[in-house]
Amino acid sequence: MELDAKIPSGPIEKKWDKHRFEMKLVNPANKRKFRILVVGSGLAGASAAATLAELGYEVDCFCFQDSPRRAHSIAAQGGINAAKNYQNDGDSVYRLFYDTVKGGDYRAREANVYRLSQVSVDIIDQCVAQGVPFAREYGGMLTNRSFGGAQVSRTFYARGQTGQQLLLGAYSALNRMIDAGKVTMHPRTEMLDVVLVDGHARGLITRNLITGEISRWAGDAVILATGGYGNVFYLSTNAKGSNVTSAFRAYKKGAGFANPCFTQIHPTCIPVSGDYQSKLTLMSESLRNDGRVWVPSNPEDARAPNEIPESERDYYLERRYPSFGNLVPRDVAARAAKKECDEGRGVGSTGLSVYLDFAAAIERDGRDQIEDRYGNLFEMYERITGESPYRQPMRIYPAVHYTMGGLWVDYNLMSNIPGLHVLGEANFSDHGANRLGASALMQGLADGYFVIPYTLGHYLATGWQGKVATDHPEFDKAEEEVKAKVEKLMGIGGRTPVDVFHRELGQIMWDHCGMARNREGLQKALQLIPELRERFWNDVAVPGDSMELNPWLEKAGRVADFLEFGEIMCHDALDREESCGGHFREEYQTDEGEALRDDENYAYGAVWEYQGPDAAPKLNKEELSFEYVKLTTRSYK
Numbered sequence: 001m002e003l004d005a006k007i008p009s010g011p012i013e014k015k016w017d018k019h020r021f022e023m024k025l026v027n028p029a030n031k032r033k034f035r036i037l038v039v040g041s042g043l044a045g046a047s048a049a050a051t052l053a054e055l056g057y058e059v060d061c062f063c064f065q066d067s068p069r070r071a072h073s074i075a076a077q078g079g080i081n082a083a084k085n086y087q088n089d090g091d092s093v094y095r096l097f098y099d100t101v102k103g104g105d106y107r108a109r110e111a112n113v114y115r116l117s118q119v120s121v122d123i124i125d126q127c128v129a130q131g132v133p134f135a136r137e138y139g140g141m142l143t144n145r146s147f148g149g150a151q152v153s154r155t156f157y158a159r160g161q162t163g164q165q166l167l168l169g170a171y172s173a174l175n176r177m178i179d180a181g182k183v184t185m186h187p188r189t190e191m192l193d194v195v196l197v198d199g200h201a202r203g204l205i206t207r208n209l210i211t212g213e214i215s216r217w218a219g220d221a222v223i224l225a226t227g228g229y230g231n232v233f234y235l236s237t238n239a240k241g242s243n244v245t246s247a248f249r250a251y252k253k254g255a256g257f258a259n260p261c262f263t264q265i266h267p268t269c270i271p272v273s274g275d276y277q278s279k280l281t282l283m284s285e286s287l288r289n290d291g292r293v294w295v296p297s298n299p300e301d302a303r304a305p306n307e308i309p310e311s312e313r314d315y316y317l318e319r320r321y322p323s324f325g326n327l328v329p330r331d332v333a334a335r336a337a338k339k340e341c342d343e344g345r346g347v348g349s350t351g352l353s354v355y356l357d358f359a360a361a362i363e364r365d366g367r368d369q370i371e372d373r374y375g376n377l378f379e380m381y382e383r384i385t386g387e388s389p390y391r392q393p394m395r396i397y398p399a400v401h402y403t404m405g406g407l408w409v410d411y412n413l414m415s416n417i418p419g420l421h422v423l424g425e426a427n428f429s430d431h432g433a434n435r436l437g438a439s440a441l442m443q444g445l446a447d448g449y450f451v452i453p454y455t456l457g458h459y460l461a462t463g464w465q466g467k468v469a470t471d472h473p474e475f476d477k478a479e480e481e482v483k484a485k486v487e488k489l490m491g492i493g494g495r496t497p498v499d500v501f502h503r504e505l506g507q508i509m510w511d512h513c514g515m516a517r518n519r520e521g522l523q524k525a526l527q528l529i530p531e532l533r534e535r536f537w538n539d540v541a542v543p544g545d546s547m548e549l550n551p552w553l554e555k556a557g558r559v560a561d562f563l564e565f566g567e568i569m570c571h572d573a574l575d576r577e578e579s580c581g582g583h584f585r586e587e588y589q590t591d592e593g594e595a596l597r598d599d600e601n602y603a604y605g606a607v608w609e610y611q612g613p614d615a616a617p618k619l620n621k622e623e624l625s626f627e628y629v630k631l632t633t634r635s636y637k
């Protein structure tokens with residue numbers, strides 16, 4: 001596998017401008033001759049589809065939801081980063097770049113991160129022009145708040161529904177292009193394979209989730225913007241429909257999958273309350289601006305939180321990390337919460353939660369101010385738990401949230417398969433081993449609005465292979481493979497529901513490849529997952545018919561992919577004998593329990609290559625160089 005990152009030469013602050021000038025262009029008249037297939041309609045997919053259509057391309061956009069409006073991007077709560085320095089507190093493009101590389105524990109590609117920081121300032125202007133109702137100061141200026149991993153306020157927000165408001169902006173731009181006839185929207189349609197012609201991505205095979213019809217789509221390039229794979233753990237903050245299928249099917253066609261073990265455990269989630277749950281609920285990281293995290297100093301203290309005096313509380317993040325306090329990065333905060341609970345100081349009926357307390361903030365700023373900032377989040381918490389954060393502390397515990405790994409892409413956001421571009425959470429490029437809060441929305445919109453319109457044109461101007469129709473033999477082959485898999489799932493006739501297998505896989509992953517991993521556990525997982533997969537293919541129950549609405553068939557296909565993908569994650573975690581960011585190997589930690597990196601041997605992107613069924617994947621490496629951010633032990637003390 002060739003991994004040419006295509007990073008432009010020159011000083012980092014000039015790379016993107018230089019590259020934009022040097023890339024080949026497609027003239028406006030010729031853009032109308034090209035058809036682009038965009039899979040996904042969240043922030044990355046909707047912004048890309050709308051922007052490319054605005055430029056003149058013909059675009060087909062596919063989503064498995066009933067509307068692009070339902071993409072999981074709406075679930076993002078706390079904000080979006082941008083280096084505007086409106087607070088005049090020392091922020092800059094370079095500081096955002098530095099914080100992101102450091103926050104990712106030095107496992108991201110510098111050039112991509114700097115570009116992300118550069119275009120962040122344009123994203124806010126774009127979104128304001130679209131009518132996104134960002135919070136404002138009394139005088140009308142946009143306001144900011146702080147997020148973990150930064151000592152400046154650079155996060156723009158719309159109460160606790162920033163993702164929803166940003167998606168409405170992208171959705172309006174997408175609808176405008178649908179109305180203009182430049183985008184054809186295909187809802188309730190799931191991508192089941194990518195079609196390669198002469199090694200280039202030239203089409204898709206999809207299934208209509210209402211009728212079951214299998215269809216072929218030919219285009220001049222393919223864009224995957226399909227989100228992350230956190231639902232491999234079964235319980236996560238992701239929407240239940242979120243899955244790995246599109247990216248995994250591309251992987252099986254030869255696309256490299258990079259750093260799959262880099263998964264983010266968000267520290268601020270509503271704790272698990274029973275075996276009946278099908279997903280978990282995120283409480284925005286923005287709450288850690290005003291909420292103070294603590295546990296009782298005495299592990300045996302069973303009093304209600306309001307009855308425990310200040311002198312008997314341990315504000316452990318403030319104690320352990322005096323510089324950043326409650327605003328340490330997510331991986332640090334999550335491991336710290338786990339440590340407190342493992343040592344017996346957890347609260348609640350399960351002992352698997354810690355307190356997030358707003359009493360001091362309410363006393364300082366007044367209830368009205370806190371309600372203005374977090375009202376919808378407090379309401380959501382109370383509806384789920386029956387407890388009011390205005391009267392008693394929230395209870396929170398870490399949960400699977402974001403995935404930093406994804407399909408490998410070069411500086412142009414193109415995978416190692418020519419013509420296959422990957423945007424947003426579906427790629428690996430910007431966050432290293434840990435994503436800073438409020439940077440997911442930033443990356444999705446940066447990729448869709450400001451990067452892919454340039455780099456896609458360069459591919460079409462330099463690497464395009466000519467028109468391809470759906471009667472090409474490669475489409476025949478891909479469609480036959482998809483139909484054979486559907487028929488195989490429908491023909492098993494087992495007795496065990498799909499969710500039973502998914503839940504068992506999730507437990508294996510959480511126990512052995514979750515917040516903490518070790519060699520013995522990962523080796524055990526690599527033994528258990530194939531056994532579970534064999535049982536799945538012999539006993540999964542898929543009732544109904546394939547030529548109708550059949551959610552069991554949808555789930556079965558996605559879980560089948562998770563059952564293979566989970567193994568790749570474990571291989572990656574086992575091979576990376578260091579701790580960094582969201583990847584915490586228990587064998588590699590400091591005396592204080594912090595991550596212990598091995599920069600001499602593991603400063604690379606681990607890119608896994610498919611080797612066929614029942615064969616271990618092959619490891620390829622993209623070596624990372626750090627010219628502008630010096631490799632140091634990450635410290636937030």
